[in-house]
Amino acid sequence: MTIALNHTIVAAHDKQKSAQFLTELFGLPDAAPFGHFLVVVLEHGLSLDFADVPADESIHPQHYAFLVTEDDFDAIYGKISERGLPHWADPRGARPGEINHNDGGRGVYFRDPAGHYLEIITRPYGSGTD
Structure with missing residues (x-):
């Protein structure tokens, strides 16, 4: 059996700011919109899908x-x-x-x-x- 992690959702109060922080720091391509997510693709196809959380909700x-x-x-x-x-x-x-x-x-x-x-x-x- 071959199992690989494909994507995970990353909660943020400002998905643009968080996705851009990662892409700039790591020298990755800009995040691409997909539905209400901003997707950052890493090597081997794993993606981090940034999603906004309302400002009044805490992020764990x-x-x-x-x-x-x-x-x-x-x-x-x-x-x-x-x-x-x-x-x-x-x-x-x-x-x-x-x-x-x-x-x-x-x-x-x-x-x-x-x-x-x-x-x-x-x-x-x-x-x-x-």
Whole structure:
């Protein structure tokens, strides 16, 4: 049996702002409208479908981790640093302004405009040594 995640819905108070944040930071094509969604397509066809949530409704932050190449990490982390975005080496935020070197790679956590926790890593967890 072959099963692959195809898409997920990402709640936002401003779907345009959240989708643009991701596409600019990651160097992806602009989001495309599909119904009431703004769709950001990642490699292998997975899409993040941004949907507006009314301003008076709270968004429950989710965690989205992205496996990136070393070069992509450099480019994305450079943009995080240039923009002065708060970031952490750990999911609890105990190591602000740092990156981690888990499994022999690099990783960093940060938040998007809707408050979701984003993470970029260069090695999958469990793939190497700490």
